[in-house]
Amino acid sequence: MKYSGWPEPGELVVGKVEDIENFGVFIDLQEYDDKRGLVHISEVASGWIKNVRDHVREGQTVVCKVLSVDESSQQIDLSIKDVNDHQRKDKIQDWKNEQKADKWMLIAFGEDIADDEYAAIANELLDEYGSLYAGFEAAAIHGAEALEDTGLDDDEVSAIVESARENVSVPYVNVTGYIDLRCPAPDGVDVIKEALKAAGSDDDLSDDIELSVSYVGSPEYRIKVKAPDYKLAEDALESSAERAADSIEANGGSALYHRERHEDDE
Structure with missing residues (x-):
């Protein structure tokens, strides 16, 4: 373009x-x-x-x-x-990204799309995201929701999302947190198991977020989240820890969430 x-x-x-x-x-x-x-x-x-x-x-x-x-x-x-060299490198990368996005537009709407129609669709993405590439990247990660605030119609949104998810390599971030779970009750082991089950529940997570819970060393457990951006990852991580805490505290136990491993576990 x-x-x-x-x-x-x-x-x-x-x-x-x-x-x-x-x-x-x-x-x-x-x-x-x-x-x-x-x-x-x-x-x-x-x-x-x-x-x-x-x-x-x-x-x-x-x-x-x-x-x-x-x-x-x-x-x-x-x-x-x-x-300077840094500006040159970043600008060239942005330019190459826009060339990629231009090809994705043609995949979405066909090589014979009229120039004015192309421009109208492209301008909606530019107004919302500042670049075609950023618009396609958002569509690949969040689907139609990413384009809700644009003036694109449903067919145009569907075409962009389909093209984006077929062609955009979505960047992901990984975050890790730790939670100490303790329960002195006779059935404490079962209580902890239920808390871990709650922590690992992914019913409310979108398809582009991965969450796992693993044992580190009593009483510590590791929560790992892979998501398209840090905000989503951090939100999912904190929600997981909160679910575990709510579960174990409701049954007489305690939970302590922290981002770093304890020194005596190294």
Whole structure:
């Protein structure tokens, strides 16, 4: 997908070196339709430059910072030297991600989708998530719920979710907590077993969350959660510990939840 408008001053853009002149470099902007900018020789690299070709070559993909935009004269001034390595790496990755998302859009709606229809759907994702990739990633993780606040209709939502779940590699996080369970009652072992059963219950968990409970060493048990993001993981972890505590305390026992293993268990 290419944007039809103009970049903003301060924005980082991906471009391809189109022409190299003694005074600077003309850059074809890869994210904008029919837009190209100029990197003056003084903005190619720091220090004195004898030959521009010592620093760039035709066809090279570069990341530039937009210095100024003059729509009336169709001029975009760019800088290569003002982009550090970290910014360059992140921008290139974002650009590649958007290229992936563009392909996922075509998978969802067909290669022959009209440009205006594509733009309307894409703009809904951009307005909600800031990028196509982020929109598809959210749809892969949370399904149709992720697109409830967009203006997309049910068929469009279904198509995006289906394409996302077939193509997006969902990132997951893992969190771990520990709970000490004690019960002095004669049936204390059974009480603890019931508490562990409560802790491991996944009836209220969504399909994209995995939870497990394992024995560490009396009276300590480990709760592990795998989820698409930290908030979901932490919520599931705390809920698991609360279920165990409620169960054992209702039967005369006690529970102590903590995030680190006890030193004497190492």
